Amino acid sequence: LGWKAFCSVLAVGLVPAGLILMQPDLGTTMLILLILGGMILFHGVRGYVIKTCLVAAPCAAAFMWFVGMHDYQRRRILTFLDPGNDPRGSGYHILQSRIAIGSGEIWGKGYGEGTQSQLRFLPERHSDFAVAVFGEEWGFVGCVALVTLFCLFLLSVFSTAVQAKDRFGSMLVVGVFFYFFWQIFINMGMVIGLMPVVGIPLPFISYGGSATLVNFTLLGIVLNVSMRRFMFKG
Template identity: 85%
Template sequence: MDKRLLSHLNWSLLACMTLLFFVGVGNLFSASAIRVEEGLSFSSFYQKQLIWGLCGLGCMIAAMCFDYRQIRNLAWPFWLVCVGLLLLVPVIGVTAMGANRWISLGFMNLQPSEPTKLAVLALTARILAQHNRSLGWKDFFKVLMVGLIPCALILEQPDLGTGTLVLLIMGGMILFHGLRGYVLKTCLLAVPCVAALMWFVVMHDYQRQRILTFLDPGSDPRGAGYHILQSLIAIGSGQMWGKGFTEGTAGKLRFLPERHSDFAVAVFGEEWGFVGCVALVTLFSLFLLSIFSTAMQAKDRFGSLLVVGVFFYFFSQIVINMGMVIGLMPVVGIPLPFISYGGSATVVNFTLLGIVLNVSMRRFMFKG
């Protein structure tokens, strides 16, 4: 890699990413503690996250070391491989907690839906970059199939959260590129029909129950509403300044479920309070702003669309997860980037940021 490229590196994005990752590791260290008679007993989640972070760092460096325009040629093969892996999940997949989402590789479990996000992002960017004008019906449906096919396979696992995220990434990129007026108006009018189809045909009973629980979590406080209510109790008990690092009780006394993944930020809120949560939201805002500024500075349309896809990837997860833990959105199983535990997700996060840094470094090397 040309050393001159490092002078154009987006150092603010790199700093935000590093801070978020180590805040997440520290939070997992606290979340992994269980109170026993002898004191606190710690599990190995934070250690595993550090290992996954090192793997992700390697993938990020690899993603920075080649001209990102080569991704255009790899988009179709990568998308086909990911769809093939999704087709294999029902056949040889590993079932856990009632969902069949992983393929066992012996030394680890691979979740194909994670690299699928990257594949949809890359292929959508390639197709949209070929069109200088707003999309008409033909081109719109072509792009739509890129996301709908893997989304349908992901919903079968079932994984409503990841399937929704794939559509949000693709939808954000399409809106950024632009739609013809009549296409946009028709899509807006079709929203109620799509919502009805999702409710009566696509969604499972427990997923519909999550929506109803979101509207009234107190209706089933020991069942479907338990997650949201315990999350609200944990965050509220942190008050202004929090209880202090490793001093939270909701997780350590096992009241708070999924404290390592979906509700990791509830542990953070209990221990660092309102001030800590504001600081975390500010850090995420700077992180997103840095990504978006890279998209605006990119010298070709393909690079700009790639980075916009990464922006919507992170933006959607941050908004949905934080809205979920404070009861503003239904529980859909979407983790918070860098804060929640997850091996495949961590590697994908670092890889996507490697692509953003790649675009940033090369913004003065050629004209698009």
């Protein structure tokens, strides 16, 4: 993509991102932009476009910090850098999450035996911090198994995108790949303190009926593209 095509694609993606940011929902906005960025990189961008974007990224981040963010969103980032600064306030979520995962040790405490989750010390245990419950009950071994399954799942989706014979189907599956990839990466990074706390659920693990419906709808699209890859000549 050159400048003209790149700006056209970016303009289309910024419309829903801007509307969601006004709600405000910074987490979903960032997710949309990350999906769009992954699709653009997969399609291919000219070198001078990438270099300009890398130079402009710090300016955009500074603008978002001073103009585009609310106070509570800034506190989330500051809490990510130092959660112990407010252990009973904004840092409570991440500290309790770390305690839950750490207390699971190697093999975990067993199903339904986690103290942080069962005694409700851990907030949002059914949605955003579901992995912390999983880590407390199944330990390091269980978390490694879960990450392995997610990696195999993502590899399967990405291989479908590579094998697709038509460009539209390939780009469609790439978008689905980055949709799942960034949700998994952000949510797991969030619960162990490697990412700021945002309202991003973990696919197929976090509670949510509408999210589950969307996830399986996207998988149906991926399977459809995989099934029809033999209908197009390379």
